[in-house]
Structures are given as C-alpha cells and as structure tokens.
Amino acid sequence: MPVLQKPIPALYTVYILRSTVRHASLYIGSTPNPPRRLSQHNGEAKGGAARTSRSSLRPWEMVGLVSGFPGQTAALKFEWALANPHLSLHIPPSSRLTVSTAVKANGHPKRPPTSIMGVLSNLHLLLRVPSFARWPLKLHFFDAGVYATWQRWCATANEPLRSSISVVTDFKPEAVTNTIDQQGETETSEEAQQARPWGIHALPLDYQPVKEHVAKGQAVFEFEREGDCVVCHKPIHAGAGLHVVCSNDGCEGVGHLLCWSRHMLLDNEADDILPIQGHCPKCKGEVLWGDMMKELTLRLRGGKDVQKLLKTRKRRAPKPKTASQAAEL
Template sequence: MSQNLQYPPRFYCVYLLRSIAKTNSFYIGSTPDPYRRLRQHNGELAAGGADRTKKNGFRPWQMTLVVYGFPSKISALQFEHAWHHAYQTRHIPDKKRIGTKSSSRSVHIKIANLKLLLSAQAFGRMGLRVAIFQKAIYDIWVMNRYNVAVAESVHLKLDFEESQQKLIEGGNYDQIKTFVKSLEKEEDDYFEKSLEELEQNEARECCVCHTVVDQFQDVLGFCASKDCHTLYHVQCWAEEMTKGLVSEPLSDSVLPLTPVKGKCVKCLKVNWWWPVVKNSMRLHRHFTEIGRSCIEN
C-alpha cells in the first residue's frame, strides 16, 4: 500500500490578479510560489510572467484571491483551465453555466464561476480553501450577483491589505509572503505535534481497528486538535468518516469515496480531511527516509 504513494506539493494555488492601474482587468493563473510569480507578473524578475500581464499600462498587478489545498499540481492545473474556460468546461453543467466567452471578463461572472467550480463534482470533495486579499473582491463574493451557493466544504480566509499606498507602488508582496509562511507554520506545528504524539503513545494502536500501527509501513493520521492524542490508520479513519455515504465517480485526482471533513472518534472535534492527509503523507515520507537511511548504514 505504502510503496506507490504520491506525495502532495507543499503548496500549489490558483490565483486571480487584478491590475491596479486598470481595475477592470483580471488574470487567472496557477503557481507553487505566489510571491515569486507575482514579482514575475510585475516585471521585477526578468524570467517568467505572462504576455497579457506585460502589456503597457497594466502593471502593477495585485494578487486578490487564491484557491489552495489541491492534492496535486495536476488538479490545480485542471481547476485553472476550467476557470479560464468556465463558459464551456465540462465541470459546470449547461443549465448552471454563467456568462459566455465574450462576457467572461466581468469579475462578477468570474467569482460566480469560481463558486460553481468549488462545488463541482471533480473538485468539491477536495476540501479546497479560498483566501481573499482585497476587500473589493470580498464585497463581490458577498454580493453574489448570480446567487450561486457556496459549498459548505469551502473554507474562506480573509486577509485585507490595509495600506493602499503599497498597492499604488507595487504588488502586495509582503501580504502574500506572510500568508504562505503562516500556512507553512500551521503545517509544521501539526507535523511536530504528530511526531510528539507518536513518541509518547506507548500502545500505538489505531483508534478504529485497535491494531498496532507501524510508522515505517502504515499511513498514520492524527487528530489536529491540540488537546487530542488520537492515532489512526488513515484508511480506517476515512472509512469511519464515510460510513453511510454513497460513492460517486469523481475525477482521477480524488478517490471514489473521500471525506471532506469528519469528527475525531475520541474528542469529536471536526477535522478537515485534506490537512490530515497532507500531514500523513509528510509523516510517511519522514519515516520512509529514516528507514532508508538505516538500511544504507
């Protein structure tokens, strides 16, 4: 089971740029490094960028929104492509489609189609998250001109840029860098907590199947609650969370029956599934490297 695991990227997002000079101009892209990518779009780095964002009079650009939590680069690129081509993508049914190719420049339509994609069958079970960095974009999200319901699984994070002078001078670089670093710290804290919990757990039994776990072979899951010490086999926890759910065929990027969130068996606090899995994959890679090192030495 553990030999063919695909480790997720540390971070990969789909983003929405807005021209500070021409506020009705937007650009959709994807990247594992939004800080570097924004600098490319604004011409601060010679290599990279996109032809459309290089046009005279459009720079500087601000990164106003990012969608993140993708299990792979491929799934992020699929989402980016679908958002670019929302007027024809298979991920939005014809009866729900909003806008045409010529009208898709409207930011109200872009946000409406974003909401539709977040609820789409292929992406809805990924537990994707959205961070909004500009209040004007958040106001459009809340206004919801096309009355698109947002999936309950979507976690919204707000982080507005207070200094407009920074936006006049250039992109919101510090804001993006701080945002990514905060996510990395959350993941690092969760990882360190999991290592500590495993070390202190003498029984080392899965809370569901009650068999002893093997950190070098099994994929382990830990409750994210700071005060909970519960240990699982990830597969056991997934099966516990999805009891009673009807399996539906999803995209190749998602297992046929993947939880979005569920409660810890012991503390009953809700855990979002994607952070659990991402942490589990990091733990698996950590112990795999330790095991490989022991064999080589």
C-alpha cells in the first residue's frame, strides 16, 4: 500500500485538559483543532473520550498545549509519552520523574496518580530528551495559575529548555466573565462578546501565518528566479533536487536543501543531523528550519492547500440601480 505524502500540517497539538469542577482531574490528548476537540470533550459535539464523559466533571478547559508537531504520528508519540511517563521508552529509566509503585491485575505497571505539577514536570523533561528536543515546538499556556506552576518548576529544574522553544501565554481577558441566568444557563456579558478571541480560539487552524512565505516560494519557482544557491553559490536547476527558500520578508534567498542543512549545523558542536535555527547567508536574518520545511512540503505536496491559501476572492459587481433609485439621484 503506497504511503500518502502530505505537507506538514498547519497545526497539530498535544493538550492538557482540566476539569473546571475538579482541578485534580486531568486528561492528555492530541488534535489538529483544539476548539472542536474541546467541544467534543464537553459533549457539545459528537466524539470525545470516555474518560471525559462524566457530567460531574464538565465543563473541561484546555489550560495548555504544545504545538508545532510535524504530523499526527509525531503528536501521538508525544501524547503517549506525556500520559505514560512511567512507561515511555523516550525517557531513560535513570531520568524518570514518575515511577509506578503498583501493578494491574495483568501484571503491567499501574499509572501513578497525576497532578498538574507532575504533568508539567514531565512535559519539561520530554521537551529536553533527544527524541523531541529538536522538533519545532511551541508551548502555550491559557491559565495564569498553571503558568505560575510551570515557572516554579522551571526555577528548580536542573536544565533549561533550548532557546528555540518559545513559551507563550494567552490568558482570559478580564472583560470575559460569565454569569448564570435564572434558568441556570451560562450567559456571556456584552463586553465579553466584543472581546478578542483568546486561548485556543485564537490559534490559527490553517496555513494563513505562512501565506506570504508560500506566495514568495510559488513566485520564485514559477518565474524561475532561483539564481544560485545562497550557500554553495552553484546554479540551481529548476525541477532537479529539493530547494529551500528563506522565510524572511523581502528575501528571496534560495539554496539546496543539503546546503542549507550543513550551513545551519555548521556552528553546532554536537553531531546532530537535524537543524533547528540559523541565519540566512543572503539577508543575515534569523530563520527557523521548521518554518522553511513547512513551506517546502506545501510546495511539493500541498497543491490543493496552496491553491486554497492563495486564492483571491473576486469582488462582486454592484447591483444595477432600479429606475426609482436612478430617478432619486
């Protein structure tokens, strides 16, 4: 059966779910669409998980997530490791922060009780192990208390995260407050309805953030403006090999995939084969390997996605005026 080749997805996440009724109840999951998945967990849409179906624990909220996974398989691996840190082979036994002290009836280790500090400490650990440390990941927090817990752990951790993993926060605006009406239904204040989207509802679910980069790549190769490789300075032949375009605005630096990789790994003392970040030889601006790979896979494998992203909407022609309207003029 042939392997389906797809571009790097616009968004794929591993999230931390917490019951708003009982904060000790947590759930780890993965999804390309956090708002839709949250609706499923809360019973507002079909789907969800059996562990989150108890009405006594609803509604649930997503208090944090990790984004930037290159695909579903990668996200599922990270999800399982975070949900099972006492079993995951991604964590060396000597580095485990969570250890099972009980066994199930079948003899397998029993999952230890979880807490938000336990989840965050293992999250910090997984973001540093070789299996995941070089992926283009980003950490998001949507609850101030959970973020404070994260900061407390980071202050005591022996090793920091690598600098290319950004940690961003997007907490509920003060204007967004809910009240309960006489029928017991939740209603949102007028100020809340006018507030900006926040948290998971502000995450881009499509390729819009890379639209300019994608458009530039399409123009460069369609009109054969590749020129010479910005690294080795040899000619780039259209249609022969894999070519990468600088992601910085105003720069059309193009290079061979292998040349870009070697250039970005040049100052790295470790024997890594996967770059993380570096600088464009042409514009000298900082570039992220993950951003350039997303554009490359879209250009090679995402024809329909690119057409949808770059499609220009036609302006509607004004309706002809009626005789009475023309007379008024």
